[in-house]
Amino acid sequence: MTAVTDQKNPTPGAQAIQIDGLRVSFGDFVAIPHLTFIARYGEVHGVIGPNGAGKTTMMDVITGKTKPKKGTVRLDGSIDLLGLDEPTIALAGVGRKFQKPSVFEALSVRENLEIALRLKPRSILAELRNWSDRRRVARVGEVLNEIGLSAQADLSAGVLAHGQKQWLEIGMLLMQRPKLLMLDEPVAGMTDEETSHTADLVRRLRSPERAVLVIEHDMAFVEEIADRVTVLHEGNPIFEGRMEDARQDAQVRAVYLGR
Numbered sequence: 001m002t003a004v005t006d007q008k009n010p011t012p013g014a015q016a017i018q019i020d021g022l023r024v025s026f027g028d029f030v031a032i033p034h035l036t037f038i039a040r041y042g043e044v045h046g047v048i049g050p051n052g053a054g055k056t057t058m059m060d061v062i063t064g065k066t067k068p069k070k071g072t073v074r075l076d077g078s079i080d081l082l083g084l085d086e087p088t089i090a091l092a093g094v095g096r097k098f099q100k101p102s103v104f105e106a107l108s109v110r111e112n113l114e115i116a117l118r119l120k121p122r123s124i125l126a127e128l129r130n131w132s133d134r135r136r137v138a139r140v141g142e143v144l145n146e147i148g149l150s151a152q153a154d155l156s157a158g159v160l161a162h163g164q165k166q167w168l169e170i171g172m173l174l175m176q177r178p179k180l181l182m183l184d185e186p187v188a189g190m191t192d193e194e195t196s197h198t199a200d201l202v203r204r205l206r207s208p209e210r211a212v213l214v215i216e217h218d219m220a221f222v223e224e225i226a227d228r229v230t231v232l233h234e235g236n237p238i239f240e241g242r243m244e245d246a247r248q249d250a251q252v253r254a255v256y257l258g259r
């Protein structure tokens, strides 16, 4: 098996995830007939489309939750994700945040981030054991700053507002330095202020060593954060490009945005 935890740093602009000829069916129902999709390092990529378009199914295939009938899914150009199970795919650098936050409510914000470090694979754990306390504290501090929760570091996660819990969970994923970070409807249920803060956060997540995939139905949010969008309809990509161009596309308007 590929040594998934020991990859070189990604090249900016290179393909973080490459899906080719993907076919997914559930019994007789074909959810994704033949999908080709690429997400690149350094970009925030929005995946949009009507209910049932296949957005979640695509993420489920990337994370190993759903196995397709046909196709290939590669991380970093070389790692064949279809040959790996879910935990190994996570260790290879795929982080996914589900819609509902699942932080450890009884622990402090800082402790939640420290716990996320402990979920690292064994080889990296060995490395972390050699980290000085100072280095570990510094890494937690960096992420606290990135997610805008430094002032709440010692509060119980349970007392945080809904939006803050979502940011903390993104921080827990960041502790693992994912190559591909997938966010499933990150602003669902948020206030306007929280949505705007989340847009700032997601824009800051753009990094040459990371690709960010965002599924979202809030189009104003997608327009603020996405370098590129793919519009899915009945499992097919019907548009790829800038959000402002998607709004003008006749087919996209017919099946989704113009409705």
Ligand SMILES: Nc1ncnc2c1ncn2[C@@H]1O[C@H](COP(=O)(O)OP(=O)(O)OP(=O)(O)O)[C@@H](O)[C@H]1O
Residues within 6 Å of the ligand: 026, 029, 031, 049, 050, 051, 052, 053, 054, 055, 056, 057, 058
């Ligand atoms: N486990 C399953 N068994 C049967 N059908 C499924 C299963 N999972 C998904 N589907 C079907 O596959 C299609 C794609 O679903 P999917 O959840 O990927 O869409 P989506 O674009 O994420 O939609 P939404 O925006 O509503 O979340 C839908 O018709 C759905 O009913």
